[in-house]
Amino acid sequence: MSDTITITTKKDWTSDQEVRWCPGCGDYGILQAVQMLMPELGIARENTVFVSGIGCSSRFPYYMNTYGMHSIHGRAPAIATGIAVARPDLDVWVVTGDGDGLSIGGNHLIHALRRNVNLTILMFNNRIYGLTKGQYSPTSEVGKVTKSTPMGSIDPPFNPLAVALGAEASFVARTHDLDRKHMMEVFRQAHAHRGASFVEILQNCNVFNDGAFTDITGRESRPEMLIDLKHGEPVRFGKDNQHGVVMGPDGQLRIVEVADVGDDALLIHDAHRADPSLAFALARLSTDDHSPTPFGVFRSVERPDYGSGVAQQLLASSAKKGPSDLKALLRSNGSWQV
């Protein structure tokens, strides 16, 4: 293992493999943001591992000049847990999608979050199955007409952030593929967080679900539709910061005009709150892609990470039982001489 970190550039983090997403895919922007961020993180390529499942997003590791594994549909969080727990010295990233992470691999995702494994999980949410050519996904809206739902989907969708928060995730954030600066800042914080970080990235699939997020992430719509969460600051948005979020006496969050309620009535975002209910309420503030939607870091709290816990038990066991001794182990249930 190398101790010294050499200065790297985006090129150093880019593999020699040709990128094979469809032209115009939102994934390009995310890859660009990650490759640009990596040199800034002060980490070594050889100590970095990208693990993915199956799906368009899961081709990601091939394009990073790091260690990487393109694994099995849905299983990336489990495989990455093995890597991260075996080797707490590594930076382990998981790249997944809405189908990979929330459908076939839902169980592994929630357990990686529950255990707080030291992983940075990037979930590309395009609300569609792209690689299998356009079936509805667990985040597709009710009524979605696809090849597998010609009369419209009747499945209520998952809210990825609410799922993550329900699984006790210690870091939960949302960003989108059209704002590289925002992505880089969210990824930076996610990486800095010790434990499981979950980032939902709204990502456009221009072939099978084009424009799904245009109403909120389009350049013109952003000011009135993106609520940029900043820890310790009032939650407000709009061209002139004229809108805000308040918590009603019933505990519900509501969007209001600041002029109507006054600055002091606005909700102050607290990402470090131990209780996840505020983050949960923010995650559920918008239930569609056509109304104001919070972005940024919803929750970031300290919690012991799983790999460190495992390592500590190994040390404690060694301290208590001394060095490993195979000869003694074989006699530990009693023995006799013949």
Place this chain on the structure above:
Amino acid sequence: MGRLFLVKGGQVPMTDIIEHTESKHSEPKHSESLTRVVIRFAGDSGDGMQLTGDRFTSTSALFGNDLSTLPEYPAEIRAPAGTVHGVSSFQVQISDHDITTPGDAPSVLVVMNPAALKADLSRLEPGGMLIINSDTFTERDLDKAGYTENPLENDSLNGYRTVLVPMTSLTKEATVPLGVKPRDADRSKNFFALGLISWLYSRPTESTFAWIDEKFSNELVRTANKAAFTAGFNFGETTELLDHRYEIEPAHMPSGEYTNITGNTALAWGIVAAGQLAHLPVFLGSYPITPASDILHELAKHKHFGIRTVQAEDEIAAAGLALGAAFAGHLGVTTTSGPGLALKSETISLALSLELPMLIVDIQRGGPSTGLPTKTEAADLNIAMFGRHGESPLPIVAAYSPAQCFDAAIEAVRIALKYRTPVILLSDGYLANGSEPWLLPDPAALPDISVEFATEMNHIDDDGNPEFWPYLRNPETLARPWAIPGTPGLMHRVGGLEKEDGSGNINYTPENHSKMIHLRAAKVAGIANDIPDATIVGDEDADLCIVGWGSTWAAIDAAVQRSRRRGTKVAWVHLTHINPLPKNLGAVLKRFQKVIVPELNLGQMTRIIRSEFLIDAKVVTKVAGLPFTALELEGAIIEALQDPPTAGDPGVVASSVLVSGDSEQQGAAQ
């Protein structure tokens, strides 16, 4: 035969400790010497029969007998008390000579309630001794067991030496005066039975007392158990029902240090040892499943060996954790039983495609589906061999005795590491829970199975620059380099998509796919050059050869020995490497007119041998959740030799052991 003894509880003089008893009886009862005995303890699941059997086994092991055990218990943690499906039993054979099986029919059956009598009487040998806790033969318990008539009061037990002992009331008499509540006293009655059998077979008692002290933290429980044990022991000495006791001398075993070990413990320790011998940290990903969970429990105790154990969210994740750990440079292991192996299939395929080492342990149980979780079977050979999509061969190692699980684990890991491949290690419920004395190996004499990680570039690109090719193979083993994260310069990506040989880049071309399929197959097939040849036990010039694999070893060993003592010529080859098979196996088997394969399935290995070697091998099959008895296989040998020549016979079944619950004797080969 058919002598029926009856004792009334109050008539038996009770004494406190054994020494007093012995001093009171100036002439201790005389002893008869036996070469071996098979004892079966049977009772309700709540009666502590496994504990009783385990303890009797340990005492006998420490005394120096050779032994072999067969625990049997229901899948339900507490099946309805007193019913036949709640019966839990423990059979042990102890001897003064080398034995391999827990014995066919027990010569002594201890039954704690009517249900146990009903469930297990058919196993007892004719004329065998039946020791019954008579207190439990009440109308209610008889009814629960499904008896319409009290078997103690009719002639159904004629033909056995029946000893009726009111164990419950005698245990109460011994323990209640010491302050034990009558209800709690009932729980110590298994110690009364243990004491009685310990007397009957002249077992030393010190180690049992020491064990009770260690095992039970509650002082009153310790007191009660010791008092019950003593009462049982003294009962044997004083009762007129038993006129003498038996002795079984220590066995003449090779000198050295021994421990008594179950298959699951041996397998877990084999994994610990393999990690040490490979100089790699062990990483176990596992999900609880009977009968494999004990390996997880055991490995979880040994964290000071640097062993990480993670109880995963499911079987799939357990395999994924092991594979991730292997990618990161650990010895990745996952343990399971049949249903779990089915779930791990996709991850094993990925490991095979990534060409990373990984150990998958399958403790087989009765299937399909949930099947018989606590009973043994060896019917996962097909899924181990063929249970993956695509062309996906992998090495398979099969353990054959409880203690040998240790060596089998090390061998499976050796192959996995050297050839960078997932390896399936097959054990089964019988090996897992059965135990035998084990001559402890010298750790210094165990093989070095260490491998080296890649540290250097291994290829020059078109521009003359050094680069790393993750699929550039060792020409001898065809194994690829294992370059682990943290190694500067060797960053690379692997995945489930077909990759180009050498560079490892994604490659979908027809030529490359064909090449990779053949390379992966050749790599596994080539392991045949690195495993021992098949060797013949018995008569090289026999007409008949038995091919065994897995836990059938014990019964085949006993059956071959007995047949040869009777003058029947028979040869035997036992397979430890299932895939690839020893490279001389075909040639060896073709020397024999007849080949039979005893299997606890319907002929899975038989079909492999037939298709591999075009040999007319026939299966001797048993699928009853139980191991073969030696008698069954002796019968199969006789039948096979009597058979007219098999030319033209399209069937694969030589004989089929059908187990009938009502038969006096477990059926011989039929």
